[in-house]
Amino acid sequence: DQQVKQNSPSLSVQEGRISILNCDYTxxxxxxxxxxxxxxxxxxxxxxxxxxxxxxxxxGRFTVFLNKSAKHLSLHIVPSQPGDSAVYFCxxxxxxxxSKLTFxxxxxxxxxx
Amino acid sequence: xxxxxxxxxxxxxxxxxxxxxxxxxxxxxxxMYWYRQDPGMGLRLIYYSASEGTTDKGEVPNGYNVSRLNKxxxxxxxxxxxxxxxxxxxxxxxxVNGFYEQYFGPGTRLTVT
Numbered sequence: 170d171q172q173v174k175q176n177s178p179s180l181s182v183q184e185g186r187i188s189i190l191n192c193d194y195t196x197x198x199x200x201x202x203x204x205x206x207x208x209x210x211x212x213x214x215x216x217x218x219x220x221x222x223x224x225x226x227x228x229g230r231f232t233v234f235l236n237k238s239a240k241h242l243s244l245h246i247v248p249s250q251p252g253d254s255a256v257y258f259c260x261x262x263x264x265x266x267x268s269k270l271t272f273x274x275x276x277x278x279x280x281x282x
Numbered sequence: 283x284x285x286x287x288x289x290x291x292x293x294x295x296x297x298x299x300x301x302x303x304x305x306x307x308x309x310x311x312x313x314m315y316w317y318r319q320d321p322g323m324g325l326r327l328i329y330y331s332a333s334e335g336t337t338d339k340g341e342v343p344n345g346y347n348v349s350r351l352n353k354x355x356x357x358x359x360x361x362x363x364x365x366x367x368x369x370x371x372x373x374x375x376x377x378v379n380g381f382y383e384q385y386f387g388p389g390t391r392l393t394v395t
Contacts, residue, residue, distance in 0.1 A: 267374075271324070272325040
């Protein structure tokens, strides 16, 4: 049973446009959410997080939105750059505990020139 | 400052062979983790060590053992490798097992024939 779902395996966006990556979850106990970015042959790197007490968190070009009633979060990248081409994983945790993180399957983002 | 390092990067084993994956971090983190990533699935936690001297099972511990050798090092052992253990293995660390981001190593690609 996949508790964290990223239903789009891939996404292609033109440079300079907005990239929107989506993530849905089923466990209402999740209260802390993170996005990781992964380049080929490297480990994931932390991108941005959000606590369930917020509905938005911004960090430069990256914004995460959380809709608790819909059990949905999204990552917006504006403007998209070629260096953003990577696989993006969303993850959710109960109590913010790293050992209780559940990862989605990832979305491969391709930013084209 | 190397972050999280893993050895080896690649390994091919025959069914029934044993091996140990090594992980070390130089960030003075208390918590360390072992994940596996399989095609079409998110990262799944195998074992973790919340602090030096402690280890706990994650979501998929069967067929593995771990040792927290000291604060820096956390190893993962396959006693009798099986084809189902073919995967990419990531080690990660965090300050504590709480609201702190995890730092990942580059991964070990293991194939069991």
